Amino acid sequence: MIVGFASSIYKKYEGSTFQLLAETVSKAMEMANMELKQIDGLFYTYLPGTIEGKASLHFPSFQIPTFLGIKPRIIDSVDYGGPSALTMVYRAEKLISAGEIENALCIVGGKASFLRENRVTVDSVDRFFGNVSLTPFDEFYRIYEDINPVTDYALVAKRHSKLFGTTDEQRALLAVMQRKNAMGNNKALYRTPLTVKDVLSSRVVSDPLRLLEIVYPVDGFHVFVVSKHHSKSDLRPIKIEFYNEAHWNEMPTELQDIVYTPAIESSKGAKINGVDAFELYDSFTITVMLQIEDIGLVEKGRAGKFVEDNDLTYQGNVPINTGGGSLNVGQPAYMSGGVILEEALLQLNNMAYNHQVKGANRILVNGIGGWNRGHSVTMVLRGE
């Protein structure tokens, strides 16, 4: 049972990454009404370059507990970026129900400002630190000029338009509706009204993707506390009704087509009828469009029309990214999984105030990970 959660998000946090983590952990523990000495399970996810500006951390499994002062019996890390937050919470629940642990801390985040200011992303970290590999084939893959991952998603957006007639306006409209949701979310960095014209006139970063279709990397953590004991928390009991992972091992060039994601597989068996809101991984506008298709809201190629025909705001007929998503909240340490999971929990606990979906009781969360969209996790959360 999730008994506490918290986030701390800054455009730029001046202090150390560990300090930012500790700040977030204490807020989550406060909500859970628990003390750190009760934590016996630790789950974390971490990407290169996002902690203290180091290319890599040696034994984060020692560094995190020693800084926080916790003594877990079980430590596990999940390293596939975006959807890892969902996986950690699921695995914590499993270990709790198996009697292995009682109280788990799940941590995702870091500082993106260091890489951002050096004009790289975590998926092009090899261009900054050198001596980092992205694939076993870097001598053949990393020899070309790109701005990974933006260029790779731009290739998908371009091909989606060519195959299905999806327009720049349709992707812009998705960004506009997410902004409407963000306007009521006091956690969002971007809350001023936005029009399709604003999106289309923002700078083209990698054709056809424009600046306002791309997440802004920020500093921040999300922390989730999962416990066997629910009595001390004010949160509503929430059940993981559905959970499934899919991992594709192909280079995108070897997929049947680049317009598919493993969400097709991870969402298989999830009942989308009666879902009150969808929190879909939004690294880019096109990422959301792909998931709208791949989780089965509409058939492949029809997401553009779907966006035009439906109201995706929190008051609409198909609420999607009800807090504005990470396009508006910012993307802590190049991973949006914490943002979408936290939004689902706010909704289910009726804590979303000015962006609350009335009576939200079942929420589908889908995370996508990897520069190549190789990982997908689908989760349906339900209030008890």
Added chain:
Amino acid sequence: MFDEIKKRYLEMFESEKLPYVKCNKCGYVFYYPRDYCPKCGSKDLAVLESKGVGKVFSYTKFVNKDGKEVIYGIVELNEGFRMYTNFLDEVDIGDEVVVKYTIKDGRKIPIFSKNKPKKE
């Protein structure tokens, strides 16, 4: 062996030949070198030379740190495999392109350009 296939690739680049791998068992063709067939698992593979002609599968344009426009994308070769590349000139999806070679960090690497019909 993975290392042998990689070495062969780099040698072929130097002599301006575009390599790919074909599975002798199931016929699957692929570019990024592995010592097994990702479709059927067979280790009976052949490194072949592509004719270097293909079509643009997708592309994108961006301006790099030096203010220069760069075209990046995926090409599908006529033999049936795809690879990431830069394009030397303006392209659209479906355009025919041919392999050229450029020097990167002292090594020859394949890059693609629009196939301009030769005037005989």
